[in-house]
Amino acid sequence: MAGEQNSETTEMFRRMALSMFKGAPAGFRRTSLSARADRHGASGGVTNVLAGGRARPGPRDFHQQLSRVYDLAGTGTDELGIEIVVDPTGRFEAVTGRALLSRRGSAPGTEQCLYVRRPDVLPPDAGDDAPGPSRAARSGDPVEAVQLLDRYLRKRAAILGLPEGDLEWLPRPLEPAEIDDLEQSSPDITLPEDLRALYAVADGDGGDGGARLMDRHSWFDLRHVAARYRSDLWWLTAASWSSHHPHAVRYDASPFGLVRRSARRPGWIPFAENGGGDFLAVDMDPAEGGRPGQVIRIGRNHDDGPVHVADSVTALLRAQLDALERGAYECDVENGELWIETGLPKRRRAALSHSRVHEAAASLDNVQALVTTGETDLEPLRGARRLWRVCLSGATAVELAPLGDVPLESLELDLASVDLAPLTEHPTLRTVTVRTAAPLSLAPLRDCPRLYGLDLSNAAVRDIETVAEMKGLLYLSLRHEQWLDLWDRTGSPFAPAVPVLAGTTTPGQLVEWAAHFADGDQSDALHYYEGQLTV
Template sequence: MATSSRQKPPILHVIDEEFVPPDRGDEQGGPESAVPAGDPDEAVRLFHHYRRLMAQILGYEEELPGPASEEDLAEAEEKLGVPLPPDLRALYAIADGDGDLINPLFDRQEWLPLAEIDDLDDEWLEIAREWQYEPWRQTVFDAWPPNAVRRSPLRPGWIRFACDTGGNWLAVDMDPGPDGRPGQVISVGVDCTYGPAYIADSVTTFLRRLVEALERGDHRCHDESLWIDADLPERPGEHATYIGGPPSREQAVQAGPRVQEVRVTDVEDCAFLAAVPDVRSLALSSKGSPDLTPLGGLPVEYLELDGESLDLTAPARNRELRSLSVTCARPVELAPLRSAPHLWALDIAAATVADIATVTELKGLRYLEVTQDQWRELSQLDDLPPLAVIGIHPHRPERDWPLSTAWVTVDEPPSPAV
């Protein structure tokens, strides 16, 4: 018995296995100041004081491993391809990591020996980039303060020197953004879903905050562990999202400029977007035909639109637009997308498209999501973009938020008669 199209699973055809979504961090410039903010002498002083305070609170002092030699440091820097910041380097000259301490020195995060900092398991990142997890819908947000850290999931210049054993690390950033400083401390890993978090301008400052927390009594003992409340910055995702109906003026103002992800339902008027000028991931749902004019001036990179009727003219004027998903009952015109210079991902599987041949003119497209009927029509056209991944649904999908699809992935291009 033949299988009907409605029983077939959606297929994700991976044509170019080497392609990964563009890294926005590569597009950012370097720092104005190439001088690290840390002070190695101050870091050493704070380190010893911090150790004395911990011993006083715990009632005992734990023994550290021996120091790393100058040869060890030089060898590690050669393998890393970048130098350690002077303050962290000075600490390794005191001890080569935590060893077997009950209380890791960097606030419950184990300080790694030099031999381990260039040999870390990055399976978490490889999994996140697997196409079935839809990385084209993921946006790396800006840390706070803005432009200090490059908007990347991971970079060679981020030297991870401490870990929580759960797939998260503290790193010294030797490749900072335009408003950052070399040697600043950031947090990266599986829990930084929205991107890296800025912690301090240096290891020196990080230690100073730990010392100050102990001195003011902001700590508690849990079993044998010392928990320190150093009032460090939170990960960006914890204050990044607004979800709900159109916000009132007060709600929008309260959300503030740090909001970088917005999903709003029952949209009629998009004027509220003026209160979230830093939004980078935006999902709008409407039962009618909303005025999308305010989108043209926003730094939106991932845009998800669901409406009865949609005009893509204003969204296409946004030079930051990278990925677009359209759900639309009435025919939508793709022609305005010719002016979106960085658009590389397009999902039109849940849209009725008036001018599907426009896809051939979108030469920057690397990802395309369509229905089986749409692909049949496109495959008859000449000069398609150099697509790396094509997602094909057997029929028009029903869209629920958050968008996700139970893809079956194959490493081969689709046939015209798929």
């Protein structure tokens, strides 16, 4: 599994290790660097572990060296995982691999190294399970949209003291053939008729620094829409293991049941941006209660789920015009800016999360997450229709039976003892994390049809071999001794798509562990490096 050391790469690691060593505080026990690099650059940070297990962050200025390691690895378009560890004697170890992902917890020992054996197998997306729209007809009215844009622009000009009808600042309109060509250049892009009609009036609003005509978002020209959609398949990044967290639940947007519970989807086509990494998109792949062409808000601040903004681009323009006509705006005439108070949703309301169950139970239709500490009676939540995530901690024991009656997807338990029997064959459960010192039986989870992720790295498990019988399991996090126990009991190196090694490890230990999953395919090989600093 470990390839031969490349001399130039070893020298690059030696330089980084020396900087880490010199930058570590006196009495350090270990200094480590976890990073990801790709053709766009690299990112990662140093963690210094001190006496008593205390951790302190170190420098993050290794971008140039990490990028060079990536270039030397020759991975093409793939990301490269990089781990370096230096001990107080000056000995350093490093490992690289495109299949390697690392996640650092808040304290030493909470680290996790993911070995992505099957990058073609993506994490399940809750949005895929929602039925399609019951009303297939697209929303919006192209004729009304054009009329609304004209009235909106004229009202805007009047407020800003601009000559009436002076719209020469707008980019030129597109011909129908140009729109057709740009749509066809990205086969997955199909615009709703109202947005398409607007591009026949103006090809966006001039981009960033322009008028920001779409609810304080810059309206993209159509070529930019197509380019952004194609670029790096950005709408799929949230579906990759590198950005996935097993308990990253997507919540429902209000009104409920209109938008699929995803972070990105190919049917979401961004057409405007606020400059801060959030987008307005037309949703051509809505949930059962929605309609193709509805407008949603997605992006950097909406990884936990989209926001339903308006029924259509037409409705968005109507809301903006209505706000101007009733005086719901602020104006900066000198800089030519308007802040329109449309009343349209800007953020998805946070999933209701309570420390007291009886408060959450007062409005079951709104309960999407429950995080609670201490003695807990879950009975009041029985029948909650949108309770996707439950996180319980601190109690000596909790009766989980009421959770068998909710559409639970993510369960995190940090309890003195746990009985999973009430979850037997739970139809919607996707991920489970258990932290408990009392021996735990996994048998009830064996036949949960949608279970794909387990984190047992802080649990005492009686029947660890049960995980090998979970046919849909993709992600499994265990400590090193738990992996050895599993392999010993099953007689073979059970290998899910993404095995995870939890706890503090060295690159050498990581390579040794990953070697158990070797299947003759060297595309996911890890490469090991070591050396000694002169200190």
